[in-house]
Amino acid sequence: MEGDIAQLGQFIGAGLAAIGSGAAAIGVGHVAGNFLAGALRNPSAAAGQTATLFIGIAFAEALGIFSFLVALLLMFAV
Amino acid sequence: MGKLFFYVALALVVVSGVLFAPEHAALAIHPMDQFNVASLTGGAVSTFAITNVTLWLALAVICVFLLMVVGSSRRAIVPGRAQSIAELTYGFIYKMVEDVAGKDGVKFFPYIMTLFMFILMANFLGLIPMSFTTTSHIAVTAILAGLVFFTVTIVGFVKNGVGFLGLFWVSSAPLALRPILAIIELISYFVRPVSHSIRLAGNVMAGHAVLKVFAGFAGALGLFSFLPIFAITAVYALEVLVAFIQAYVFTILTCVYLKDALHPSH
Numbered sequence: 201m202e203g204d205i206a207q208l209g210q211f212i213g214a215g216l217a218a219i220g221s222g223a224a225a226i227g228v229g230h231v232a233g234n235f236l237a238g239a240l241r242n243p244s245a246a247a248g249q250t251a252t253l254f255i256g257i258a259f260a261e262a263l264g265i266f267s268f269l270v271a272l273l274l275m276f277a278v
Numbered sequence: 279m280g281k282l283f284f285y286v287a288l289a290l291v292v293v294s295g296v297l298f299a300p301e302h303a304a305l306a307i308h309p310m311d312q313f314n315v316a317s318l319t320g321g322a323v324s325t326f327a328i329t330n331v332t333l334w335l336a337l338a339v340i341c342v343f344l345l346m347v348v349g350s351s352r353r354a355i356v357p358g359r360a361q362s363i364a365e366l367t368y369g370f371i372y373k374m375v376e377d378v379a380g381k382d383g384v385k386f387f388p389y390i391m392t393l394f395m396f397i398l399m400a401n402f403l404g405l406i407p408m409s410f411t412t413t414s415h416i417a418v419t420a421i422l423a424g425l426v427f428f429t430v431t432i433v434g435f436v437k438n439g440v441g442f443l444g445l446f447w448v449s450s451a452p453l454a455l456r457p458i459l460a461i462i463e464l465i466s467y468f469v470r471p472v473s474h475s476i477r478l479a480g481n482v483m484a485g486h487a488v489l490k491v492f493a494g495f496a497g498a499l500g501l502f503s504f505l506p507i508f509a510i511t512a513v514y515a516l517e518v519l520v521a522f523i524q525a526y527v528f529t530i531l532t533c534v535y536l537k538d539a540l541h542p543s544h
Contacts, residue, residue: 251374251377251378251530254523254526254527254530255530255531255534257527258477258527258530258531261477262473262477265473265476265477265480265481266473266476268476268480268484269476269480272480
């Protein structure tokens with residue numbers, strides 16, 4: 201698509217897609233915060249669970265990455 | 279007193295920005311220009327042209343070789359610096375594969391170690407000022423993630439035969455829900471390489487773009503154009519952390535997918 205209105209739509213859409221990054225931030229913070237809460241209750245078990253922590257963070261982050269991808273596609277590919 | 283000083287400094291920044299700003303100051307550096315692929319030999323980018331991407335990919339391989347092969351070639355009983363780093367990395371990844379993928383996943387340790395070292399070196403080389411960040415290109419990360427996806431799928435079918443499809447059939451769920459869950463599991467399985475590759479490329483690209491955005495502010499600040507260097511230093515420190523964590527996350531997810539392929543039952 202061409203024209204000012206189409207470009208306006210692209211930019212608004214990319215901005216809206218950026219909300220998803222904030223949502224992913226909430227998710228990642230939730231994972232890390234709960235891990236810390238559990239780790240402080242039982243510090244001896246925490247070291248063995250850091251791999252699980254990173255897997256959880258990665259999965260929570262994946263959907264935020266998708267919204268970032270949508271923003272990129274709108275800005276550069278559409 | 280402190281407040282007054284702050285407001286005077288802020289006014290000076292704004293005034294000097296207006297007075298001394300070059301024309302088109304806001305676009306002095308475009309944050310995405312650093313990701314342009316250019317041929318090093320001149321001419322257009324074609325399939326066999328040597329570009330900055332191939333140069334920095336080759337440098338990453340050379341760095342891995344220098345660290346792991348040359349650095350530890352002396353096999354000293356009391357290791358030096360390079361040998362210590364090589365041995366620590368080896369032990370770190372070996373333990374990760376053993377913990378996450380299980381004992382029979384250790385067979386795939388060379389592949390996973392290669393992935394980790396390559397991504398780590400590519401990320402770190404990209405942090406050198408004026409260098410090129412190869413892992414910021416989805417073309418590079420998609421190949422890495424696609425290789426992992428096909429490897430894992432083939433290994434799953436070779437090891438378990440049709441039993442590998444049990445990965446999609448959640449036997450702990452009620453029978454009525456299982457077909458729906460199978461569709462969801464199938465979709466999530468095929469989305470894996472997408473999220474796997476874009477996570478790495480997106481994180482690295484976003485971080486480097488932020489650095490260039492702060493650098494671009496310098497043109498608009500006039501006399502106070504040295505101020506963004508503080509922000510850049512802070513973001514750069516974060517980027518060093520991100521470079522390691524993303525390599526780690528890519529590797530650990532490979533291990534998780536491998537575990538799914540070796541033990542597909544839920």
